[in-house]
Amino acid sequence: MPLIDIFRALADPSRLRIVQLLREMELSVGEIAQVLGQSQPRVSRHIKVLVDAGLALRRREGSSIFLTPAPSAFAVPLFNLLDAAAGHDGDHWTRADLVRLAAVRAERAAAAERWFAAHAVEWDAIRSLHVPEAEVEAAMAEMLGGVLGRLVDIGTGTGRILELLGPAASQAIGIDRSPEMLRIARVKLDGQPYELRQGDINALQLAEGSADTITLHQVLHFLPAPASAIGECARLLGEGGQLLIVDFAPHEREELRLDHAHARLGFSDQQVAGWLGAAGLQLAETRSLKGRELTIKLWRATRRAAVKVKAA
Known part of the structure; x- marks a missing residue:
């Protein structure tokens, strides 16, 4: 993968935020849109750029698409570079995204708990x-x-x-x-x-x-x-x-x-x-x-x- 394509993909702030989110957990397109506060079509366009640049992988599950970071030789040093640039606590976008990501995690867990509570006996x-x-x-x-x-x-x-x-x-x-x-x-x-x-x-x-x-x-x-x-x-x-x-x-x-x-x-x-x-x-x-x-x-x-x- 040409290095210029990788850095061109990361030059957009939204795509950089998506990469950081995927390092935290696997997410659906809808969940990424929820965290970023953007429309799903816009997020899908960003994801295509990241996939084409070899930075993310798409996986279909039923009617949902899930995204993960792509395993590659340059991933670890690249992520280390991103962490060093962001500093110990990350920038304000990262901190805000992690707060919203916690809400996504909580909703997933709450959905499972609601089901368990309703079906525990059976x-x-x-x-x-x-x-x-x-x-x-x-x-x-x-x-x-x-x-x-x-x-x-x-x-x-x-x-x-x-x-x-x-x-x-x-x-x-x-x-x-x-x-x-x-x-x-x-x-x-x-x-x-x-x-x-x-x-x-x-x-x-x-x-x-x-x-x-x-x-x-x-x-x-x-x-x-x-x-x-x-x-x-x-x-x-x-x-x-x-x-x-x-x-x-x-x-x-x-x-x-x-x-x-x-x-x-x-x-x-x-x-x-x-x-x-x-x-x-x-x-x-x-x-x-x-x-x-x-x-x-x-x-x-x-x-x-x-x-x-x-x-x-």
């Missing part, structure tokens, strides 16, 4: 509409093996995964953002030695390296920034630990976004492997479970133990 039944839950649970138990150590189930919902895997763990913690879900889980798990906490997957109040096994069962598609969540899971995993993600393969069922607050319509192996690799984890095993309409994917990743060098 959550287990909704999940069973895809692949029979018993089949998914059997695959999870088989992939994880018999000894789980310190288990953390993130997005625990009604506590079913703790109920399933907890007996094989030395310690088990379930974390969910929804108080309605946790209320049901506490009733279901009454008398069981499992800990339930309310928490945000992007900032878990657990120590680094405090988990041996982490599960994300039908959680990732609700999240606005899956890569960030996987990074937080990697932070929690100790040496030799494992992360199991269970979610949908890519699909075009737009009603799941509209009616059930799904932020993402499934994930490809390439997407998940990329996020795992960026977080310092290695994809060890994948499985596919074909349902009537949707395919469930299971991805198991590990953190390698550090190699110890003997002293001479």
